[in-house]
Amino acid sequence: MARFLTLSYLLLVTLIYVSTRTIQKNGDTPTFDEKNKDHWNLQAQWILRTKLASALNTRVAKNVILFLGDGMSITTLAATRVYLGQQYGHLGEELKLSFEAFPYTGLAKTYCVDHNVADSACSGTAYLSGVKANSGTVGLSAAVKRGDCKGQRDGLHSVTGLMDWAQKAGKGTGFVTTTRVTHATPAASYAxxxxxxxxxDSDMPKKGLRCEDIATQLIRGRVGRKIDVILGGGRKNFFPITQKDPEGYQGHRSDGADLIREWKIKKEAxxxxxxxxxxxxxxxxxxxxVYDSxxxxxxxxxxxxxxEAGDDDPTLSEMTQKAIQLLKKKRNGFFLFVEGxxxxxxxxxxxxxxxxxETAEFAKAVEAALRMVDLSETLVVVTSDHSHTMTYSGYSKRGTDILGVVxxxxxxxxxxxxxxxxxxxxGYKVLDAHHKRYNVAKDDSFTHLNYTYPSLVPMPRETHGGEDVAVFAKGPWAHLFTGNYEQNFLPHAIAYAACMGPGLTSCNS
Structure with a gap:
């Protein structure tokens, strides 16, 4: 697990060691700690030389893997470095997660058309289809408001994106998620x-027009039914209330449809x-x-x-690796979407x-994927859909537990x-009898995985944040992802690199 966190850091340390050995020959005494100016000068020079030596890759991206850390704010990345580093004897701040070593980075603006802070539906529509949408809507332009079944049924404002474009280009397609496969983020790729x-169907309004639910669209939809690899959770949305799954849980559908059985029949046909x-x-x-789907x-x-996972639960890395193994045999390449x-x-x-x-597991999945693909012909993009309100503050000394107190x-x-x-x-805590702030030092559960961290405003669920999210890219045309841009630019740049979609591409420019 440490490998995907510390690889670039250890390489840097090795180069500093070699360089300082050269200094030693000239009579100087080498040191490798952060208190020595040579440490920082050599580190910065190594980064500079690495950037100068990087040539632009303008080949066609045969394969594309888009990684999405749902809610993975820049604050979350910074805190995760320390969390992981401290587990392996480092201070932590100095390390990088696997994708933070990518050569090209940018910032994406995440707002919806109707809200300044995005949800996973409107943001998913933006970075997967290239069109910004209203909050709570999936695969529809902002001409359709949330809950407008007629607007959905008309089909005039439906938008498709990377999954559809890849299929039309003859590529294999798949998605992996740790949520329900019908959740807002994966749904934006096909529904x-x-x-x-x-x-x-049980989630639909009881009165008025009836619209096709998301699970049905995954099995019967024009894009959904062609997806080669689907890995995630959410079995309940695919079989009836009258049935139980292999683990004894009851289905959620009220229309009697067994969509898993239907998926099998379609593949046989x-x-x-x-x-x-x-x-x-x-x-x-x-x-x-052996298997196509x-x-x-x-x-x-x-x-x-x-x-909290058991021995029978696959990790995000394991699902990602298997998806790549299944899709790599596609002659025209593949598009894979992976959500943490x-x-x-x-x-x-x-x-x-x-x-x-969960962020550490996400970084581990990215590292696993990098080991399996040829980066000269595979574009890998890592980003988030929106931020969260978690802050990382105070003036703690280096080495202080990131999950502890200041x-x-x-x-x-x-x-x-x-x-x-x-x-x-x-995590809001009320003032005590003397109107003083709650003393978190009284809590003995900081080490408990379900400890709820303090919040300023009491709410049953914490909200998203509205700031920009980071974008990391490596592979063909990765340099397109630098700068600051609207989130809906991402699929247009990906399509350009992979020569797919209706817009400008590197093959027709």
Whole structure:
């Protein structure tokens, strides 16, 4: 696990060591600690030389992998470095997550057309289809307001994007998520829904027009039914209330449809080799050379947090690796979308330990993918859909537990506070009988994975944040992703690099 965090750091240390050995020959005494000016000068010079030596890759991107850390703010990245580093004997701040070593970075603006702070539906529509949308809507332009079933049914304002463009270009397609496969983020890659909550027919309004739910669109839709690899959670949305899944959970559909069975029948009709799996061993034992299509639903609802997962729950890295193995055999290449979705749900609960751990797992999945692909012909883009309200503050000494408290002497009321806290959410603590701030030092549960970190405003769920999110890119045309831009620019740049989609591409420019 340490490898994906410290690889670039260890390379840097090695280069500094070699350089300082040269200095030693000239009579100087080499040192490798941060208190020595040579440490910083050599580090900066190494970064400079690396950038100067980097040639632009303008080949066609045969393959594209888009990684999405749901709710992965820049604050989350900074805190995760320390969280991971401290587990392996480092101070942490000096390290990089796997994708933070990518040569090209940018900032994407995340707002919706109708809201200044995005949700996962409108942002997913932006970075997957290239069109900004209204909050709560999936795969529809902003001409359709949330809940407008007629606007969804008309089809005039439906938008498609990377998944559709890749299929039309003859590429293999797939997506991996730790949430329900019908959740807002993955749904934006294949569905058109006026409300992100319409995941199954039972979620639809009881009166008025009836629209097609998201799960149905995944199995029957023009784009959804052609996706080769689908891995994630959310089994309940695919079979009836009258049935139970292999783990004994009841289905959620009220229309009697068994969409898993329907998926199998459709694959048989197309004479494709297919496999449905619902546990880790079934996934890992798959022979990727045998199957054309794989549907993996590993949980009744969202997949469990990594810190709570059992032996039968595949990790995000394992799902990502298997998806790449299945798609690599496609002659025209592939498009794979990978979401680390539970970073977001942990933040909503103000459970910072879980959020940082999910981010670490996400970085591990990126590292696993990098080892499996040829980066001369594979574009890898890593980003987030929106931010969260978690802050990283105080003046703690290096080495202080990132999930712990800041010295009480930093506060005018002389009461300790946590390094990580939230602007709003369920972690709000009321003032004591003397109208003083709650003393978090009284809590003995900082090490508990379900500890809710303090928040300023009481809310049942913490909200998203509205600031820009980072974009990291490596591979063909990765330099297109530098600068500051609207979030909907991302799929246009990806399509340009991969020669797909209706717009300008590197093949027709």
């Amino acid at each position: 058109h829904s006026a409300d992100r909550r319409w995941e199954a 197309l004479k494709q080799t297919y496999k449905y799996v619902y546990h880790k061993q079934g996934l890992l034992s798959l022979d990727e050379n 794989v549907l993996g639903l590993f949980a009744h609802d969202h997949m469990p947090y990594h810190l 979705g539970r970073i977001d749900t942990a933040h909503h609960e103000t459970k910072a330990r879980k959020a940082l751990d 010295n009480k002497n930093n506060a005018t009321d002389h009461i300790p506070y946590t390094t990580l806290s939230y602007a709003n959410g369920p």
